Amino acid sequence: MELDTCALPGPAPEPARTGVPTHGGTPTLADLTTLRVGGPVGRYVETSTEADLVAAVREADAAGEPVLVLGGGSNVLAADAGFPGVVVRDVRGGVSVPDATACAGVTLTVPAGTVWDDVVAYAVAHELVGVEALSGIPGSTGATPVQNVGAYGQEVAQTVSQVRVWDRGRGRVRTLPYVTLGFGYRSSLLKRSLRADPSDPGAPWGPTPRYVVLDVTFQVKEGSMSAPVTYPELARTLDVAVGERAPLADVRAAVLALRARKGMVLDAADHDTWSAGSFFTNPVLPADRAAALPDDAPRWPL
Numbered sequence: 001m002e003l004d005t006c007a008l009p010g011p012a013p014e015p016a017r018t019g020v021p022t023h024g025g026t027p028t029l030a031d032l033t034t035l036r037v038g039g040p041v042g043r044y045v046e047t048s049t050e051a052d053l054v055a056a057v058r059e060a061d062a063a064g065e066p067v068l069v070l071g072g073g074s075n076v077l078a079a080d081a082g083f084p085g086v087v088v089r090d091v092r093g094g095v096s097v098p099d100a101t102a103c104a105g106v107t108l109t110v111p112a113g114t115v116w117d118d119v120v121a122y123a124v125a126h127e128l129v130g131v132e133a134l135s136g137i138p139g140s141t142g143a144t145p146v147q148n149v150g151a152y153g154q155e156v157a158q159t160v161s162q163v164r165v166w167d168r169g170r171g172r173v174r175t176l177p178y179v180t181l182g183f184g185y186r187s188s189l190l191k192r193s194l195r196a197d198p199s200d201p202g203a204p205w206g207p208t209p210r211y212v213v214l215d216v217t218f219q220v221k222e223g224s225m226s227a228p229v230t231y232p233e234l235a236r237t238l239d240v241a242v243g244e245r246a247p248l249a250d251v252r253a254a255v256l257a258l259r260a261r262k263g264m265v266l267d268a269a270d271h272d273t274w275s276a277g278s279f280f281t282n283p284v285l286p287a288d289r290a291a292a293l294p295d296d297a298p299r300w301p302l
């Protein structure tokens with residue numbers, strides 16, 4: 001079903017997924033991942049409609065063929081042995097705005113294949129608040145709810161309102177509202193489905209989650225100032241106190257500059273940025289243990 005869209009003024013992101021280098025044949029996992037390592041794949045399919053994405057996954061599952069749905073390949077370390085099954089990549093792009101009139105703000109629905117940073121750029125350009133600190137995170141929008149991407153004091157769980165998925169377990173399209181997504185720190189229902197689960201006879205579903213994301217709906221607020229800046233390093237860079245707001249465009253520029261300094265903005269020409277980002281997550285401590293840490297230890301309440 002097509003959504004009724006109501007365009008905000010200004011340009012929407014173009015379908016931005018470009019072809020991957022194939023060296024005249026099927027791309028390897030090195031071609032498809034930001035670490036640029038990994039061997040051959042059995043088959044490679046690019047899909048440009050939701051129906052084709054669902055069909056590619058459904059047919060592979062029915063045939064018992066291993067399936068890897070990849071976005072930007074920025075959170076995958078692939079083996080030199082490669083992947084014997086089918087790699088499926090959604091190359092759709094764009095953002096639709098099904099509702100720009102709600103009191104609660106603006107609703108954005110984004111196909112899984114849309115480059116995530118294009119969504120952030122779009123939101124900042126249209127004065128939509130809530131994802132500005134997530135500037136510069138590589139990869140696709142469809143992968144953002146998988147590990148609840150986050151940076152500089154924001155995470156997508158703060159703005160995702162629902163995710164439409166192909167449920168490989170039930171063999172049907174489902175809409176998963178926020179409350180069912182089970183978001184945690186770099187975690188979600190989708191990510192947990194990659195692992196063994198006694199309550200789910202189909203698990204583990206990895207390397208692709210049980211729920212293949214078709215599109216993600218975000219609820220954002222209108223405004224020219226950012227959400228309160230909670231990350232001390234970002235607040236210092238913006239010259240505001242923690243908890244204060246700053247102009248949206250300034251937050252995006254500051255985050256991109258901070259990330260670039262740490263080699264966290266992908267640049268094909270800069271070998272130091274060929275990575276999968278962080279290889280660690282921050283430790284989560286009970287409040288009493290966190291309180292016992294030195295005053296200058298960084299803390300983010302969960």
Ligand SMILES: Cc1cc2nc3c(=O)[nH]c(=O)nc-3n(C[C@H](O)[C@H](O)[C@H](O)COP(=O)(O)OP(=O)(O)OC[C@H]3O[C@@H](n4cnc5c(N)ncnc54)[C@H](O)[C@@H]3O)c2cc1C
Pocket residue numbers: 034068069070071072073074075076090112137138139140141142143144146147148149150151207208209211212213214263264265266273275276277278
């Ligand atoms: C330089 C750099 C900086 C980074 N910084 C951050 C950061 O600040 N914060 C952060 O949270 N992460 C960060 N990352 C990690 C990564 O960018 C995110 O996890 C991103 O969301 C991965 O998106 P992707 O499209 O590249 O996913 P991929 O690497 O292609 O896939 C990752 C997983 O998601 C699954 N997946 C992909 N698309 C779908 C879909 N449509 N439906 C269901 N499952 C899907 C894949 O099957 C796979 O299991 C960084 C990575 C790099 C390289």
